[in-house]
Amino acid sequence: MASHAPQAGEGPRWEVFKQDALGKPHQAVGSVHAGDAEHALLMARSVYTRRPAAVSLWVAPAEAVFAVTAEQLADDDRWSVEDGGQERRFLVFRKTSHRRSMTFVDHVGEVTAAGPRAAVAAARQAFPEPPALAWWVVPADRLSASPDAEAEAWFDPAGDKTYKQQSAYGLLAPKKRDRSKGGDR
């Protein structure tokens, strides 16, 4: 059978971080495929902010995200091995709970380190509590953000589309009623 193996495929994968309200952390919600950061942000808006609430999106190329779980850290006795390279800023994200959730790691702050492994080591020192189940570190210069000045235009329209909210339908219980009237709203 002929393969549809794409000549121009879906493009690289970008991790998406969504902030629900000012003062709350950006949280990893999933990923999109896009040609560049600008395209990735637009894809992220369509896929992850169809409903309120959002005030900001970040995207980073998936290959720039260094991820490690508590289990991997416990397994790896050579964890202290340093990456070589220039000191740079890393944004730090972590997951601390097994509770039911629609988001993964939360942004907690940043560290300066020579590489991603060193950044995780620095993050464990800087943010020891509560114990993390998973860490992500992302070089700050690989992250792109939705334009703050246009936040209203990006995110407010979702709030007006109340017909997408289940609350718009109330409690629907079948009732025997007068059947002589037809129609639909």
Added chain:
Amino acid sequence: MAEPVAEEQERLDAFEARIANGEKIEPGDWMPQAYRKQLVRMISQHAHSEVVGMLPEGAWITRAPSLRRKLILIAKVQDEAGHGQYLYHAAETLGVTRDELIDALLTGRAKYSSVFNYPTLTWADVGMIGWLVDGAAIKNQLMLAQCSYGPYSRAMVRICAEETFHHKQGKEMVLTYAQGTASQRTMAQSALDRWWWPSLMMLGPHDSDSPNTPQLVRWGIKTKTNDQVRQEFVDEHAPELMDAGLSLPDPALRFDPSSGHWMHGPIDWDEFWSVVKGHGPVNAERLAARRRAFDDGRWVREAMAAYAARRQQAA
């Protein structure tokens, strides 16, 4: 050679203990090959189902009877596209690529939900799909929201929150028609006659024909069996449909006071397997529509790639 086997067993024991303890398994954590394989199979089928699921209802967008119904339907179909994206993302955390997954769908190697291989003959089908098909999907997805694999569980939690709107808009529509004019009532009844059995079938084969289920339950991928989820669906929907003044196309359906459950009659599994194997009413049409969409979008993907490459060069 005894040592690696013992080590493997130790790993497996620790893995199963984590699941028994209610912990989520995350990308990067150790997992048995069979766990990874089952998840890729289930999540990718689920993703394909969301994507193909846009087609039966999408066909009615241009013919919605009011602006309100049209806005609702557009939002619903857009949600299904988004749900496909959440799920492809979850599958990709297990080491498969988006391009591989889409290729498997377009070449007919991948499966998707049997229910989308039935045609939508009237506008009432749109409402009945919302109430029944999305109703069945929610029962399954609420169960999968408890899944031991973090990315799948999170996708399900997000989907369930949105899918409840799909269920309610369909139910509202069918209740309106069931209480409407004679022709509206006929249209609603005919839609129920056609969608009831496919909705029961979409929850999968009987437990006795579902050999993977015990392992899937043990590893917390599923937390209920197909028959358990199907029973929940029937218990909620059968009495509500009857209260709405509609009759169910199952002469054997009855309430069993001793168990407190609604018991349905025998399911036509020959029909189910025939649809799964590609011989449903519109299997070929669905796949052709997806291929056409992929081919029609090729120039867009090429343009995006060229634009990205040029920007990178300029930088």
